Amino acid sequence: MSKAIYILNGPNLNRLGKREPEIYGHTTLAEIETMCRETVADRPLEFRQSNKEHELIEWIHEAIDEGAGIIINPAAFTFTSMAIMDALKMFPGPIIELHISNIHRREPIYHKSYVSPVATAVIAGLGPRGYVAAVRAMLELTA
Numbered sequence: 001m002s003k004a005i006y007i008l009n010g011p012n013l014n015r016l017g018k019r020e021p022e023i024y025g026h027t028t029l030a031e032i033e034t035m036c037r038e039t040v041a042d043r044p045l046e047f048r049q050s051n052k053e054h055e056l057i058e059w060i061h062e063a064i065d066e067g068a069g070i071i072i073n074p075a076a077f078t079f080t081s082m083a084i085m086d087a088l089k090m091f092p093g094p095i096i097e098l099h100i101s102n103i104h105r106r107e108p109i110y111h112k113s114y115v116s117p118v119a120t121a122v123i124a125g126l127g128p129r130g131y132v133a134a135v136r137a138m139l140e141l142t143a
């Protein structure tokens with residue numbers, strides 16, 4: 001059995017589709033998970049969301065032992081969490097940082113990511129379909 005692709009989602013993303021649709025769209029996180037599962041086909045996928053920084057770190061540690069690649073939307077932790085950056089630094093495989101919105105078009109507080117310097121690639125601004133693009137890229141990176 002091949003190693004899993006981990007898709008980790010940070011705080012408040014469980015509320016997706018219910019608020020600020022002009023920025024984040026109408027698609028819910030459950031619908032995004034379905035799109036990702038359709039894209040990976042038979043490849044194992046761990047799709048998770050947490051509002052807790054420590055839980056995301058535990059899942060990155062799990063991925064270090066059991067994962068082939070990490071796609072992470074750290075949400076607000078992107079701009080605050082050296083702890084998530086340190087955990088990702090230990091991951092030996094590809095990491096894709098993902099944002100639904102184009103964080104660089106937004107206010108300056110959204111411009112300095114702690115995750116980008118340790119990521120293999122960054123996808124931002126494609127809306128929910130960015131997840132599908134990230135999964136396709138990750139399948140190639142971990143083939």
Ligand code: CA2
Pocket residue numbers: 011012013014015016017018019020024073074075076078098099100101102103110
């Ligand atoms: O664009 C993204 O994916 C973000 O990572 C989303 C974060 C934001 O802090 C980043 O700058 C960009 C915020 C997620 C907030 O979750 C929401 C949930 C429902 C509706 C609106 C926002």
